[in-house]
Amino acid sequence: MSDKIDLSIDAGRLLFGLSRIGYTTSAAICDIIDNSVRANAQNINLLIKKEREDFSDNKRNNVKEYIIIDDGDGMNENAIKEALKLGSTDDHYDDKSLSKFGLGLKSASFSQGDVLKVISSDGTGFNKYEVSLPKVMEAKEYFAEKTEIDENESELIDTYLKEGKGTIIIISAIRLNNHPSVRNTIKELKTKVGVIYFYFLSESGINITIGDKKIDAIDPLFVSEANENGNLNENEWDGTEVRWIEKPKELTLDDELQINVTIEITQLPYPPIYRIKNIGESRDKEVRERYLIEAGNYGFYVYRNKRLISWASNLQGIIPYDQDFYAFRGRILINDEADDFFNIDVKKSSLTLSEEAFRNISDFTKEAKSKSKAAWKNAGKISRDIINKAPNEIANKLLEEFEQIEILPGDNLPDEEVALERLKAITDDMTSKIKWIIKMMKEDKGEEVDDVDDDYTEDEKEEAVKGEKNPNLTKIFRVSSVEDNLLWEPYYDTDLGNCVRINKIHRFARLIYEDNAENRDLQILFDLMMLQFADSELYAYKNIEKYEYDDLKVILRESRRIVSEFLANMCRKLENDLPPNYSDEKYA
Amino acid sequence: MLETSILGTFNGSDQAYIYIWLSKKHKIVYVGMTNSYTGTIGRASGHFNRKGTLRKRFSEARGYEVNNVDDILLLSFPLPKTREFISVEKSYREAVEYLVQKELILLRGKLNPTFDVISWVRLSPRTGNSRIKRLAAEIVNSFETNYSRF
Structure with missing residues (x-):
């Protein structure tokens, strides 16, 4: 029998370490929105308070507070305390939960600011607790303080949580070191939130707003257009339409454990063709923006329990870094049963495939990749033929x-x-x-x-x-x-x-x-x-x-x-x- | 009394320039090019009038007006006095301007104080040209070498 030795933890250093695991502002906010979704919220509002209100939204390092308000189930006093623990219990998490580690709220909040405030009520009255990173570091002890709800916070409750239940998360004392501008954060969030919560926004009727602007659902595969246009013929496609490469297919990752995932793949438009399609239109920029066609956006979008956990992953090299794959959009739908095959990090921003998952998905996508690349090249050829060669050669021939x-x-x-x-x-x-x-x-x-x-x-x-x-x-x-x-x-x-x-x-x-x-x-x-x-x-x-x-x-x-x-x-x-x-x- | 030496920067009759507006206190760099007959000084009015691009970008970057900034320097780099650089057709000038801006973005972390490059420049198809690359490198090198005394 082995002896147990107490290895004490410096809570300050631990929390500091957690706060530096590399969240972007938008990823941090999305992690907090996850909690709101899990709490059955119908309305989630994000407010961004500026340090100097008179400065333009383009100014970097000018955010004072991020406030996320949801009208979900809310928490009583004990539940707030539980939520603030590091490694909070997953007793309340059902199988469809978006949570994994019980660290999201804390790590996401402290990645942006030094103080986290939680105000919540399950209908029995609002309580407020706050955790301060500097205080925890000083005390080397992890603790929260119960504080009074101030006037501004009461106003938020009156405005957004009239039913008397819901939660307000406030991240304040924002670290103004290379912090993105309000404009950039809003711009990024509109796209990210639209894609990440695509299913919740489009199917569950959840409303997410930033300030007074409602976020629309964005399907990164544009499946509804592919349904209208049909399958991709890589030798004829001129790059103007979204097409199916693989309609949804169930792929078994493990026979014995019966772990199945759903995979679907579409081919998005080839933007350069929109410079020349119709005289005078020159819509290539608009098409790039509409279909999010750029370097960081091609590859696989992995949704776990309908929440995006991996944005445009190349799945460890299954999709090569190559401009010819810019129009390739794949989606893998998994549930928590497949977690062991898709090792997800705390930030829910990246994943590592198990050997089996890699082999299965790699084999499955071989043909799709080859089709996508051939189609992109063919559209390029069509575009170049129109743009340059033909008229110059015709002029010479004449x-x-x-x-x-x-x-x-x-x-x-x-x-x-x-x-x-x-x-x-x-x-x-x-x-x-x-x-x-x-x-x-x-x-x-x-x-x-x-x-x-x-x-x-x-x-x-x-x-x-x-x-x-x-x-x-x-x-x-x-x-x-x-x-x-x-x-x-x-x-x-x-x-x-x-x-x-x-x-x-x-x-x-x-x-x-x-x-x-x-x-x-x-x-x-x-x-x-x-x-x-x-x-x-x-x-x-x-x-x-x-x-x-x-x-x-x-x-x-x-x-x-x-x-x-x-x-x-x-x-x-x-x-x-x-x-x-x-x-x-x-x-x- | 404010005394400003403008040397020969008003002469653009047979001379084109790459120029850099620099404020070290406010950590701002703005890159431009001109073949204006009135040189870089003449071009300045377009940057500082009410709708001027530098005025606008400054305010976007810093959140306040450029009016109170008291340490702005204009650095002018004459380009070769050959047709392709002084002509109305500006692809050669634009290519040098683009490369200078790109190099300054790469360089800014190495200089003290660091700065934000707030100009927007067009990508020119001529940026691969070796002569243009050499010219841009000379300008950036000169900027870097002299930065501490600006």
Whole structure:
């Protein structure tokens, strides 16, 4: 028989440690809301009191108190004391409980502030107890103090708990060290609370409000839309709709123990397609926000007893960190029987899968992952095809049978000697320019370049001149750099003939190629027009004898510079009025 | 009497700038760029008028007006006097501005006093360009080296 040795606990250090386990403000508040839900509350209100009311909501480190009020069952004096204990009893917790450790209220509250106040009544009268972290640390003893309900608190009771029962949790003495702004906390809570309590908000009729704003339920899988749109065909999906990858399926994690979970997976929209879907709409940002499509939101949402316990988990690598999975949304519904297979931490913010659960879920999701990735890539291809390649290649193709007029009416064809002289001057200029073009290309790729040697390869030359190696591009090239950042420049060599290099990053080019990406005809016409501008410049160099070649070069180049600048200026000044933002109504 | 030396910062006729507004007491940094004919001093009016962006962001970040701040410094970094930097088309300037802002955000924890970067800058497609990266690094380096004496 072993001897029992008393290993005393320093309550102050223990509580301090608990307060530093890494809750975010929103996670802490949600943990307290859990208690309200468990207490059968119908109305849960969160109030955020600012330290300086005159400061804007955008100011960080300006929260004085968080107050969570619920009209649930409430607690009598003994129950309040029990709730304030560390490791409070789970006698009252039923099988559907959201609680696990009896630590949530304390750890969540002290993660944000130094003082926790609990005011509650089960209908027999309100009592108030408070715990102060500094006092506990000083005394090295864990204790609560019974205090008087003050005027402000009475007002809260009168306003929100008219039936005489319910609970008010006040977290005060907020630690103003890198504490988020009220605006950011509210913004995050709207999304988090909407997703975390999706089932309670949508099925149980619970109301949760922040200040006077009601929180709406958010289904992170958007199942109702998937129901309307049907199953995902990854080879045809254009990214505009939510589709089912896996409709709800029951998966057995353990045969003997009969542990089952429900898994469902949807594919959310591919936002870039919304830049080009309908002329002038450009709704990609709105779609990203609506469907919460961003880095931290793809993966599995695990709900335990209908409360979210893991937000967008990659389940230990089952879903890789890869942008191609941005539209993948899975949900696993478990109840407390599956707890041993999903080890949940105190914060209810992360979980660790057992080996069996990992294997089963990993095997089950293999096909879904592959479908989701293939669909995302396919939508990207559709989007890119529309945006870029097709119009540029079409413009080039249209020129296959086109012959430029040799000499304009009224102009005289130069005699052979002059013509050869001019052609040589053009060729020499262009040859010396190649090295510049290659240098610009390399710099755009992030390479450090001092000077380009003469021994560049043909491949390098082609990529630099055309912007990419593509045999379908013969005359009109969209490139990332043009000398002096002008909109376009003529290019000539004996193989390609007269060509144009268009600076696709120039503001006017971006207006055509990006802002109006869905307007293929506009892009084709713009490409063709640019070629005619370049062609006409080369025509003048070859044929206009009354001006010296060097003078022509200066004048035409200056003209090109001024046009490029005027167009950039126009885009800048009329930024929000140019197509596709143009509206008939505004100018009617 | 308040005496303010503006050196050559009013000249933008053939010169573009990256500039940084700095208040060490209030721990604020605001990054911008301009090719304004009136230089960074001329550009300042747009930041400090009633609807000015710096005025607005300052108030959002600190919760009070910028009016009582008495230690604001304007640091101007001239860009190369070449067409791509002084032109109306601003992708080159914007790229340097973006990289400077990004680097200052990374740097702020290492400097004493630390600061919040309150400007908003556009992401430019040219931020991968090696020449632009070098220019931005030079500006940030100069800021860091001189920070203690500002």
